[in-house]
Amino acid sequence: MGAVFRPYSPSDSLQSDRTSGDRQRYRERLREVLKENIADVVSEQSIIGRDGDNIVKVPIRGIKEYRFVYGNNSPRVAQGDGDSEAGQKVGKVQQDGKAGEGEAGNEPGEDYYETDVTLDELIEIMFEDLELPDLESKPLRAIEAEYTHKRSGTKRVGIRAHLDKKRTAKSRLKRRFVQQKIEQNAQADVDPPEEEEEEKRFPFNQRDFRYHRHKPDIRYESNAVVLCIMDTSGSMNVMKKYLARSFFFLLYQFVRLKYQQTELVFIAHDTQAKEVNEDDFFHKGESGGTMISSGYQKALDIIHDRFHPSLWNVYAFHCSDGDNFSEDVPKTIELAKKLCESCNLFGYGEIKPTGGVSWGTPMLKHFDVLEADNFTTLGITAKADVWPKFKAFLSRDRERFSESTMGFNLWN
Amino acid sequence: MGRSYSLKDLEMWEDRISEKVHEFGLDCYPQEFEICDHVQMLSMMTYHGMPSHYPHWSFGKSFERTKTLYDYGVQGIPYEMVINSDPCIAGLMRDNSLCLQILTMAHVYGHNDFFKNNFTFHHTQADMVIARFKSHADRIRGYVEDPSIGQEAVERILDAAHALSFQCRRNQAIKRRSPEDQLRNVLREKEEGGEQLEDADFHRFPLEPEENLLIFIRDNNPRLTEWEKDILTIVHEEALYFQPQMETKIINEGWACYWHREIMNSLDLPSDIHMEFLVRHNQVVRPIPGDLNPYNIGLTLWDRIEELQLGEARNYNEDRQEIDVRKTLFEIREVDRDTSFIRRFMDRETMEKLDLFEAAPEHQDWVIKKVSDEDNWKPIRDLLVESVGLGGIPNIAIIDCDGDGARTLKLQHTFDGRELEATYAEKTLEHVYTLWGRRVMLETTLHDNNTLYSYNEEGLVVTPDVVNAIYPAF
Known part of the structure; x- marks a missing residue:
């Protein structure tokens, strides 16, 4: 009796519904929140040393919509199951940190979301606001990174799949125009044009066809190698190693993100250095004294043998607690200088958890004498330091890069 | 099935x-x-x-x-x-x-x-609702797409406006006095009371507390641009439309x-x-x-x-x-x-049938304080009356918009035994500041203390006595 029924139409459901724009925007806002908390996320043990497609659960605080609301410390009325008595307990008081129930926006309470992100996504978010330091071009790099085809002009023969429809249609139009001109001239001589004459069909001709011409397109990319040098001597306890690993992890992920091909070299050293695989590097403990120079020497050897700086972007980073034998210091400095010459960026991170006892000679001071603009030292004292220090490390490289380009411009 | x-x-x-x-x-x-x-x-x-x-x-x-x-x-x-x-x-x-x-x-x-x-729905103009919402949507989309405004700016105003949207008059049917009438009213009351007129009585605007926060801000903040005002209007109109359903x-x-x-x-x-x-x-x-x-x-x-x-x-x-x-x-x-x-x-029989009780938080638990018996059913009913409908929204009104002669906006929370959630109040005050652009203040009661929040570009200040109550000195 009059009610209108609008039958079901699936058009705006399924994949995209009308909320998709707002959901997209909400996700962008969440991403911003995630970015702000990235330091916490990075220092979580769970993400270190995992593969890119691993899914990590990241707790993020939902974006709240604040209003004036009553706190939950005032009495309220509720229903019982039929035989309520004074003194009975009926439920827990909402605490911050638990998802709030009740009507949206009316009840305070923390919304925690556990978002699933793949490690790759997370890393992308992490590096979104960081620029790659310097993709210094290596003149001889010329390593084929990608081989594809690129369109370049047209040709008159080819396979159907390569047909250039637009050009083909154009050339037909041209041909028809010429044809008509000729006909008109001819007719003008004979008799006036008859209007009722239907426009003649003017089909495509073999001569109209144009095909895309393809040309191989080879792109060259420079490749990078990350040399992770870690002190695994006895004084490097679990905490120190963990901090070092976090840092290497970030460095590796970062370089991997920016270069097509990234090689990794892991060098573990105590008094002697050896190249180890990733697993051993991150998970095995060593012991013994410390000779930093051994690690540097090994790094130099490896660079010399396999990653010539003219072909490779070399990033080297060394983590240690700085307890080096004092006899070894001069040699270390000397080798560090050499490393600076062959690396894009060489960094030294001294890991000194606060409260730890240290003896010997902290290398941080000794490195002060080293004056190379691609050398950086930093001190890490706590988990929370890792991300900010890492950022500082990269931004330093960025500065250097921008200075050099500016210099270049002036020079021009 | x-x-x-x-x-x-x-x-x-x-x-x-x-x-x-x-x-x-x-x-x-x-x-x-x-x-x-x-x-x-x-x-x-x-x-x-x-x-x-x-x-x-x-x-x-x-x-x-x-x-x-x-x-x-x-x-x-x-x-x-x-x-x-x-x-x-x-x-x-x-x-x-x-x-x-x-x-x-x-x-x-x-x-x-x-x-x-x-009767609560009479003002909603049901025949034009769909068209009105459509027009709101078109206008806001227009502002978002306008290159001189853009999504970020629109969101900033919308976020703030949403925070205040339901802070409006409880009864839309009651006509509000115009500022002139309010003035006349004050004069008359003073005259009838035989009191001396003092300058201070008129150094306040509005003279009577104003509960329509968004509309008041729209009409009295000269710095708002037309599109910002329009967004405030839109959000307010929507709130008015939904208010009867909450009530x-x-x-x-x-x-x-x-x-x-x-x-x-x-x-x-x-x-x-x-x-x-x-x-x-x-x-x-x-x-x-x-x-x-x-x-x-x-x-x-x-x-x-x-x-x-x-x-x-x-x-x-x-x-x-x-x-x-x-x-x-x-x-x-x-x-x-x-x-x-x-x-x-709601009579006692019904209260008993529904098994309504009053519960209060005690440490981590809600504990029943009163059940609907002979002595208690009335207070419980009254508490229920207070909390249904718009009772869940704190009553906050603007009492002055030119405090200290520096356009400070003063808000007052009418305390009825229920305290504001402090973090939410602080953050919402930031939203008020976004819209007002000058110092905003909120008077309320926290931990049995009169509390004054004040927010401006330098941040939040809370009166010291409540801080002492929350963090007692040793």
């Missing part, structure tokens, strides 16, 4: 339902039903049922939330989604059983009648339940459908221990009113409603909202 059905079946049942609707004397807007799937239903809910609505990320959030709860089976989708408009539009989810569809249609007619006749949750749901039961029982349903109906109906109107189910409370109250009229409860399955009872009920549905409905008709 085995029965499959087609659109034809729905139309047939709708025919019979609307016949009953007329027979019972319900007075409805023309009705429209939209068949949708669950995702469409969720989106409809997200935008409060509006066919078009302006975009904002908060709707994305709300959608994600309900969808997650739905996907994990924590929460079902309500059977009904109906909006107060002329024609009245409601959604029917196509995966529901035939019984549920019939039940939903009957229930929707109850709401439809309520929307059309209850009549219990009475309205109770009314719809009362009528769907009445209609369903008079339809001669096939027995399988009837059985399913009984199950569904009881699911909807059952009490939820530890919470308040508006369906349960509303229906119980309507039944109680009828019972008092008849002198006894009737068997709803068998006996039909009597005409003279109907008249009384129709009157009540016209003039009451949740607060008055409960105050007038």
Whole structure:
């Protein structure tokens, strides 16, 4: 009796519904929140040393919509199951940190979301606001990174799949125009044009066809190698190693993100250095004294043998607690200088958890004498330091890069 | 539920339902039903049922939330989604059983009648609702797309406006005095009281507290641009549209339940459908221990009113409603909202039947303080009256907009025993500042102390005595 029924139409459901724009925007806002908390996320043990497609659960605080609301410390009325008595307990008081129930926006309470992100996504978010330091071009790099085809002009023969429809249609139009001109001239001589004459069909001709011409397109990319040098001597306890690993992890992920091909070299050293695989590097403990120079020497050897700086972007980073034998210091400095010459960026991170006892000679001071603009030292004292220090490390490289380009411009 | 059905079946049942609707004397807007799937239903809910609505990320959030709860089976989708408009539009989810569809249609007619006749809805201009929301959406999209404004700027204003949207006058029917009248009023009162007029009495604007925060800010902040003012207007208008639904949750749901039961029982349903109906109906109107189910409370109250009229409860399955009872009920549905409905008709028997109690937090638990017995039922009822409808929204008014001669905006929270949530109050104050652009202050009571929050570009300042109360010195 009059009610209108609008039958079901699936058009705006399924994949995209009308909320998709707002959901997209909400996700962008969440991403911003995630970015702000990235330091916490990075220092979580769970993400270190995992593969890119691993899914990590990241707790993020939902974006709240604040209003004036009553706190939950005032009495309220509720229903019982039929035989309520004074003194009975009926439920827990909402605490911050638990998802709030009740009507949206009316009840305070923390919304925690556990978002699933793949490690790759997370890393992308992490590096979104960081620029790659310097993709210094290596003149001889010329390593084929990608081989594809690129369109370049047209040709008159080819396979159907390569047909250039637009050009083909154009050339037909041209041909028809010429044809008509000729006909008109001819007719003008004979008799006036008859209007009722239907426009003649003017089909495509073999001569109209144009095909895309393809040309191989080879792109060259420079490749990078990350040399992770870690002190695994006895004084490097679990905490120190963990901090070092976090840092290497970030460095590796970062370089991997920016270069097509990234090689990794892991060098573990105590008094002697050896190249180890990733697993051993991150998970095995060593012991013994410390000779930093051994690690540097090994790094130099490896660079010399396999990653010539003219072909490779070399990033080297060394983590240690700085307890080096004092006899070894001069040699270390000397080798560090050499490393600076062959690396894009060489960094030294001294890991000194606060409260730890240290003896010997902290290398941080000794490195002060080293004056190379691609050398950086930093001190890490706590988990929370890792991300900010890492950022500082990269931004330093960025500065250097921008200075050099500016210099270049002036020079021009 | 085995029965499959087609659109034809729905139309047939709708025919019979609307016949009953007329027979019972319900007075409805023309009705429209939209068949949708669950995702469409969720989106409809997200935008409060509006066919078009302006975009904002908060709707994305709300959608994600309900969808997650739905996907994990924590929460079902309500059977009904109906909006107060002329024609009245409601959604029917196509995966529901035939019984549920019939039940939903009957229930929707109850709401439809309520929307059309209850006094709180009179100002909502139901015939233009859809067009109005469409126009709001178009305008806001326009601002977002305007290169000189853009999404970020629009969001900034919308975020702030949403925070204050429901801070508006409690009773839209009461006309407000103009500033001139307010002035005259003060003069008259002083004169009658025989008091001396003092300068200070007039160094305040507004003279009477103003509860429509958004509108006041719109009209009195000269720095707002036209589009910003327009957004404030839009958000305010939407809040006014939804306010009546918040005010009549219990009475309205109770009314719809009362009528769907009445209609369903008079339809001669096939027995399988009837059985399913009984199950569904009881699911909807059952009490939820530890919470308040508006369906349960509303229906119980309507039944109680009828019972008092008849002198006894009737068997709803068998006996039909009597005409003279109907008249009384129709009157009540016209003039009451949740607060008055409960105050007038909630008696001790009903309170006991509903097993209403008052609970207070004690350490980590809610502990029952009072149950509805001889001594306590009235205070509990009063507390309930305070918390239903708009009672859940703190009463905050602007008492001055030129404090210290530096355009400081002063807000006052009328303390009724319930404290503001402090973090939320602080953050909301930031939103007020976004809109006002100068120092904003809020007076309230926290931990039995008068508290004054003050926020400006330098940050938040709280009066020291409350800080001392929260963090006592050793």
